[in-house]
Amino acid sequence: MTTELFKVIARFENAEGRPFFGSEYEVFLLDKDRLFDDKLGASSISEDGTVEFLFSAADVLSIDSMGERTPDIYFVIEENGNEIFRSEVFEEVDFDATNPVTGRADNLTKEFGPFRVTG
Numbered sequence: 368m369t370t371e372l373f374k375v376i377a378r379f380e381n382a383e384g385r386p387f388f389g390s391e392y393e394v395f396l397l398d399k400d401r402l403f404d405d406k407l408g409a410s411s412i413s414e415d416g417t418v419e420f421l422f423s424a425a426d427v428l429s430i431d432s433m434g435e436r437t438p439d440i441y442f443v444i445e446e447n448g449n450e451i452f453r454s455e456v457f458e459e460v461d462f463d464a465t466n467p468v469t470g471r472a473d474n475l476t477k478e479f480g481p482f483r484v485t486g
Contacts (some may be wrong), residue, residue, distance in 0.1 A: 371475055373462045375420045377442055378480035379412060379452075386416030387484045391446050396420045398427050399439040399456050407440070416481070418442075424462075437461050444484060452484045 375396055379387040392412050398405040405427060408420035427438040437459035444452035460477060 371462075372421050372423055374476040375407075375422075375440065376476065376478045377418050377482065378478075379416045379418070379444070379484050380481045382483065382485045384483075386414065388412040388414050388416055389446075392451075393445050394418045395443045395445070396422075397441055397443060399441060405438075407438070412444075436463060442479070442482065452482070454479075454482055 377394070377396075379394075381387045390411065393409055394412055395409050396407040396418075398407055407422045407426050410418040410420060412418055439456050439458045440460050441456045442452075442454040443450055457479065462475060462477070465471060
């Protein structure tokens with residue numbers, strides 16, 4: 368993984384397919400590891416149901432994932448501190464991909480969702 372910053376965008380919907388948001392909700396981006404999951408960020412949800420996270424390669428490294436290059440990420444939504452939603456785990460998300468023509472990093476932003484939140 369390079370030393371660049373990576374961006375993750377996720378979109379959430381309610382049961383009717385409309386944007387899911389509210390000041391009582393907080394979304395966490397986590398990296399699933401063998402022993403302890405790494406918290407890569409926390410964010411409130413915008414009125415259009417989206418959240419954005421920025422993190423660096425160093426944020427995914429921990430004692431139980433030395434040398435990790437492709438994090439296994441997932442999202443958790445809490446309402447007033449209580450978990451109400453947990454996404455599936457997206458395994459080995461690759462932020463290292465480069466453009467074959469330019470050789471530059473080509474995958475620094477990843478988008479996920481929409482996720483249907485019914486809780």
